[in-house]
Amino acid sequence: MRALELKIPPPVVMAILAAAMYAAVRLLPHWQLSLPIFMRAGLAGLWGIAGITTAVLGMMAFRRHRTTLNPLRPDSSSQIVTTGIFAHSRNPMYLGMVFCLTGWALWLAHPLALSGVVLFIACLHWLQIKPEERILLHKFGEPYAQYLRRVRRWC
DSSP states (O other): OGGGTTTSOHHHHHHHHHHHHHHHHHHOGGGSOOOOHHHHHHHHHHHHHHHHHHHHHHHHHHHHTTOOOOTTOGGGOOSOOOSGGGGTOSOHHHHHHHHHHHHHHHHHTOHHHHHHHHHHHHHIIIIIIHHHHHHHHHHHOHHHHHHHHHSOSOO
16 A cells, blocks of 8 residues: 555546546446436535635645645645644645535435545545655654644544
């Protein structure tokens, strides 16, 4: 598992799982839930907007603090960002992706689609977040350790 740490960009993982979720709907259409289109669209849209907003706020904070947005190179971070949305979530960009994928699952209205969200969270946790935290803790020491204690991983 360690061989895959920080190797696949989270948006790529999200796209692969989104495609797998769609495939599940196509392969097992009789499992699809019968929900009115306005309900599916409304719920999916709300989750999608929440996801995009959350991720963009995180990206803007990184840009404002002039630190890297590259998820494969946490060692190139120039500083810890702890203000704005990062005062509430250590991983707002990843949280935004989870929200968007949840919106996609709601649009698909298929029970197996939700497993894609769960799998995405597990992949992020083990292949991205844990290694990032390990690297940042080594790089920034006690200030980062305090941030880890003060702010939750997701929200």
